[in-house]
């Protein structure tokens with residue numbers, strides 16, 4: 001008999017707060033699995049979907065269950081899944097809404113986690129990891145060499161990551177280093193050491209009006225592998241937007257003149273520069289396999305991949321999800337807002 005399930009429902013467009021109620025238990029299709037959620041994390045898109053509704057997310061139908069990031073225990077696997085079994089500890093990108101007790105995920109967007117890693121930490125990764133991986137590895141994007149553990153030999157190329165203390169950025173820095181690239185990054189000044197510990201070789205303040213020129217100057221004599229732009233809707237006063245800064249940096253540097261954009265693509269691009277918007281949910285099977293299958297479980301087991309940003313647990317139970325969304329919306333600095341179940 002299927003277990004009883006409950007979820008934090010978005011009952012109608014822009015409804016607040018989310019309502020905790022029973023939910024159907026969805027069995028897995030052949031290439032999926034079901035996870036009993038032990039911890040879930042919040043992403044900006046989750047509260048954006050709640051407050052913006054169909055104006056920005058026409059695909060939303062109500063009532064629905066939001067949420068992307070979960071970690072927990074596998075309870076059921078689809079007929080063609082051979083890499084996981086009930087009882088396995090995993091992190092996963094939810095495919096049917098992460099804010100519920102029993103979540104369905106694609107097997108190739110799920111990674112095994114070691115016993116030493118607690119669920120609160122593991123759940124911070126999936127959407128940040130997927131977004132970074134999409135921008136870095138998809139053929140039509142930066143098309144970097146895939147990550148391995150132990151890391152790939154150095155390529156001699158430098159990747160620029162603007163917004164490295166974000167959830168997406170923390171993953172991008174670690175993936176790029178494991179792929180053999182040097183990383184030039186930006187972050188707020190208090191997160192410089194943190195971003196360097198993740199693997200960036202140099203870090204600049206994204207709020208500084210000279211950051212773009214400083215990075216262009218540091219790239220002289222180097223081959224740029226392109227840039228990953230991770231900004232937020234508002235740009236600090238006196239600073240350049242993540243998008244404009246990255247476009248200018250690749251325009252003025254030798255190498256791959258491409259920017260993978262996590263937030264938006266400006267209408268006008270400098271001559272000779274290409275940019276595309278990341279659609280993390282549409283990652284192809286090759287990149288899924290390279291990141292979730294081959295790389296991450298091994299790197300986590302060896303303690304060589306940091307579950308960053310650090311979790312900030314705001315509550316226990318689905319009743320805490322609305323508060324968690326509100327906390328994320330107010331803004332965080334190198335923290336992932338987490339709810340345990």
Ligand SMILES: NC(=O)c1ccc[n+]([C@@H]2O[C@H](COP(=O)([O-])OP(=O)(O)OC[C@H]3O[C@@H](n4cnc5c(N)ncnc54)[C@H](OP(=O)(O)O)[C@@H]3O)[C@@H](O)[C@H]2O)c1
Pocket residue numbers: 043044045127128131162163164165166167168169187188189191206230231232233234235236241242261262263277278279280281309332333334335
């Ligand atoms: N396209 C996709 O598929 C996709 C998927 C996921 C996320 N995103 C987008 O990617 C962005 C980041 O999401 P996230 O979850 O990684 O964010 P997050 O973890 O909530 O970001 C918080 C961090 O943003 C940094 N920050 C704030 N303004 C910045 C700016 N102008 N430039 C660079 N860094 C800035 C802050 O740095 P300091 O504290 O160091 O100052 C803070 O640490 C959002 O806009 C989100 O909507 C897109």
